[in-house]
Every structure is written in C-alpha cells, then in structure tokens.
Amino acid sequence: MTTKIGSVSIEGLKRLKAFYNSGKTDELIKAYENSSILIKPEEIIELELSAELPNLRTGGNEEDIKKEDEINTIKLHQSLATLTPAEASSIGIWVWFTHVYYWNYMRVRWPVPHSGGRTSLENFISTHYFIKGQNTRSFIRNGIARLWWYGYLSVNNGEYLNTAILLRQLDIASQLLERSQGRNKDIRNIFFQKLLHFKDKFLEKGNDSRNRVRIFAKKINMFGSFHLIDSFPQKELEDTFDKIIGEVLEEVP
Secondary structure (H helix, E strand, C coil): CEEEEEEEEEHHHHHHHHHHCCCCHHHHHHHHCCCCCCCHHHHEEEEEEEECCCCCCCCHHHHHHHHHHHHHHHHHHHHHHCCCCCCCHCHHHHHHHHHCCCCCHHHHHHCCCCCCCCHHHHHHHHHCCCCCCHHHHCCCCCCHHHHHHHHHCCCCCCCCCCCHHHHCCHHHHHHHHHHHHHHCCHHHHHHHHHHCCCCHHCCCHHHHHHHHHHHHHHHHHHHHHCEEEECCHHHHHHHHHHHHHHHHHHHHC
C-alpha cells in the first residue's frame, strides 16, 4: 500500500524539543514507552512524496539486530530510492518517521533508558528520535534516517553487496559521511572493496580495526583535497588506495 510521506512542522519540532528538555523525567519516559503518538495531526505536513513503506524487523540478540539492520536498510532505501540526499537532510521527515509511521518499531528497537540520569535520557531521545545537530554524523544516529543513509552509501548499481560491510563496523559509516570524499560513489565502492580484501585488518572487532578505518578514511580525504580524484582512471585510483592502505598498516600494524 502506498503511503504519503509526512514531515513534522517547525512548530511541532519546537513543541517536542521543549517537552524533552523541560518535561518531568517520569512523564518523558512514559511518553516514549506509550503507544500514543506524540505528534498532533495539525503538526504534520503532507509532502508530495509517497512510497510503499516496508515493515521493519527488530528483536533478538546483537547478531540478529545487525542482520535485521541490514535487511531493514535495504528495504527502506529501496522504497525511498527516489529520495535525494538534499531531501534526506530534512529533519522534519525523519522526526515524522520516528514519531509517527515507525513509532512502534522505534519503541522496540530504541527503548528509552531508565537509568543514567536526566542528561542521558535527553541525549538518547535527541540522538535517536530527533536529529541532534546539523552535521552528517547526526543523521546516521537517528533511528530511521540511519537506515536510508546506510543504503545510500552502500548501494551500487542497484545491488547492496556493500551493505553488510558497512554495517560490520559502524565507524565505517560515520567516517564515510563525515568526509567529503565519501560522497563520491566510485571512492566508496573502492573503499568497500579494499576493506573486504583486507578484512582481517579492517573488519575485525577491536580498537585496532576501528583506528585503521579512521586513518584510512582520513588519508583518502586528505589525498582528495590535493588531487582531482574524479579525473583518475579506475586502475590508478585502486593503486592509490593500495598505497594508502600500506601507509595505514605501517602506522597500525
């Protein structure tokens, strides 16, 4: 069934933010655990955008959640494939998704914490249910926006072979989005290929792997700031990435 996509109005966003900033802690927890939707009908703007939105899966242990995130990423991005990065940078759309259409999913996948204090609670809600800040990292922390952006980053000619690599280590997503070169599809594809080829160094658990990914992304971005990467032949670009990987492995063996 096709659904009209909505966006929460500026007034609605202000009211919700005022609520989680100043509302009583017990009321805040109750509101984000209750089935009643917090958005008022008059605070929803109907956009000229519609899609057959998928049911999102959730539950299980850590490995199940990773697999479900991968499935949800593919399904949601496919259903919203016509959404542009500019449109996907709208806060109102994702707040509509988290507080209205996928409200039930969010309360299971991202249940609000009961411990950690007031600051922790506010930070959790602003991070996962809203968009905390204007930087790109904020969008991949939102409970629904993250799925679309993961799909956008990993899809290649309609195939999602890179999605599992991207979700293996979430630092990969943040490093790609935070650096300008990560918005180049050719660079992303080679980036994924090299991570998979050297998976024992970049995709295993632990701080060393995360550090290598960060350094790798940083060096690619630095190289791109001094060279017109778009003009590089594919083979030359791949050779350059291999050279950078060699530098990374010298720094973090």
